[in-house]
Amino acid sequence: MPDQPSQPCGSRDDLRIEQSRCLPNRYSESSCRRCVAICPRQAISVDEHLRVDPNRCTGCLLCTTVCPSGALETNQPFDTCLAALRKIEKPTLGCCRTNASANATLACLGGLSDEHLLSLVHSLTGTLQLNLSSCQECPNSTMLDRLTERLRRLADQGTGQGKCRISTVEDEVALRVEQEQLNRRSFFSSFRSVLFQSAAVVVNATQQSADHRSEYAEKRVPERRQLLNRTLRALPTEPGQWITTHYSHQLTFSKNCSACQGCVASCPTGALRTKDRKQRPEFLQLNCTGCGLCVEFCLDQAITLSPARN
Numbered sequence: 001m002p003d004q005p006s007q008p009c010g011s012r013d014d015l016r017i018e019q020s021r022c023l024p025n026r027y028s029e030s031s032c033r034r035c036v037a038i039c040p041r042q043a044i045s046v047d048e049h050l051r052v053d054p055n056r057c058t059g060c061l062l063c064t065t066v067c068p069s070g071a072l073e074t075n076q077p078f079d080t081c082l083a084a085l086r087k088i089e090k091p092t093l094g095c096c097r098t099n100a101s102a103n104a105t106l107a108c109l110g111g112l113s114d115e116h117l118l119s120l121v122h123s124l125t126g127t128l129q130l131n132l133s134s135c136q137e138c139p140n141s142t143m144l145d146r147l148t149e150r151l152r153r154l155a156d157q158g159t160g161q162g163k164c165r166i167s168t169v170e171d172e173v174a175l176r177v178e179q180e181q182l183n184r185r186s187f188f189s190s191f192r193s194v195l196f197q198s199a200a201v202v203v204n205a206t207q208q209s210a211d212h213r214s215e216y217a218e219k220r221v222p223e224r225r226q227l228l229n230r231t232l233r234a235l236p237t238e239p240g241q242w243i244t245t246h247y248s249h250q251l252t253f254s255k256n257c258s259a260c261q262g263c264v265a266s267c268p269t270g271a272l273r274t275k276d277r278k279q280r281p282e283f284l285q286l287n288c289t290g291c292g293l294c295v296e297f298c299l300d301q302a303i304t305l306s307p308a309r310n
């Protein structure tokens with residue numbers, strides 16, 4: 001059994017699960033176990049169907065940073081968080097343990113994927129502080145290594161020349177949280193937005209369960225990929241190309257392809273589309289997350305998938 005946290009640290013309720021999008025649920029031969037491999041609590045199993053044990057899961061959200069199909073996503077609207085950070089010159093992003101010392105919060109910062117970090121460095125200017133001052137004592141502390149490694153890798157790669165630098169603050173004494181200076185107009189607009197957000201939370205809580213069910217045939221671009229595509233659309237050519245090169249895939253069909261359209265049915269994101277039933281499917285690069293299910297599913301072994309930078 002996990003430790004019982006004395007302070008909040010996120011929970012299984014911060015996860016949204018969509019069974020029909022999980023790759024082994026779509027095709028029993030799928031080898032995808034990315035979520036199982038990253039979960040520090042051994043809370044996830046996919047052998048019969050995707051299941052997250054609520055007694056083990058402490059809501060670190062690491063699984064949402066690797067799931068390529070959108071089967072595991074977070075309930076939180078990241079755009080709201082980004083909008084709050086944009087209002088501050090030197091903003092601070094925290095979690096549910098540090099919400100008194102942050103301008104915006106996520107349930108756990110372990111849910112910050114490459115796509116979230118790229119969105120932050122390209123949407124903000126100056127310096128963004130990540131408040132990690134409570135992480136060491138948190139039951140989710142294992143996410144620290146993952147997040148640090150992710151930040152280091154992105155910094156080494158150049159992060160696509162973003163305008164914002166991300167600094168991590170682990171000592172509360174070193175933290176300087178700037179408050180938003182509200183004039184009368186922005187006070188009312190922010191008050192309205194808080195009311196709107198609270199209403200949205202109530203609607204979410206009453207209308208949605210944490211486990212969302214959708215039809216197998218329903219295609220949807222996962223939220224992380226949607227976020228990346230929104231970031232891309234707002235960027236000038238050079239950094240946009242950098243992101244496309246590092247975060248997209250190329251897909252090719254060999255002469256073995258019999259145009260059976262099986263890959264179109266298996267793809268969870270709608271990246272493969274039938275144009276003419278007698279011809280090879282069309283590939284929509286911006287919808288593809290590189291999950292690899294089409295490659296595993298193709299009986300003709302006709303599909304090659306590779307990172308675009310190759």
Ligand code: SF4
Pocket residue numbers: 021022023024032033034035036046050066067068069070071072
């Ligand atoms: S990472 Fe996503 S698609 Fe893969 S097994 Fe886990 S839930 Fe399923």
Ligand code: SF4
Pocket residue numbers: 251266267268269270271272287288289290291292293294295305
């Ligand atoms: S095209 Fe293939 S690799 Fe890309 S999302 Fe669809 S199934 Fe996954």
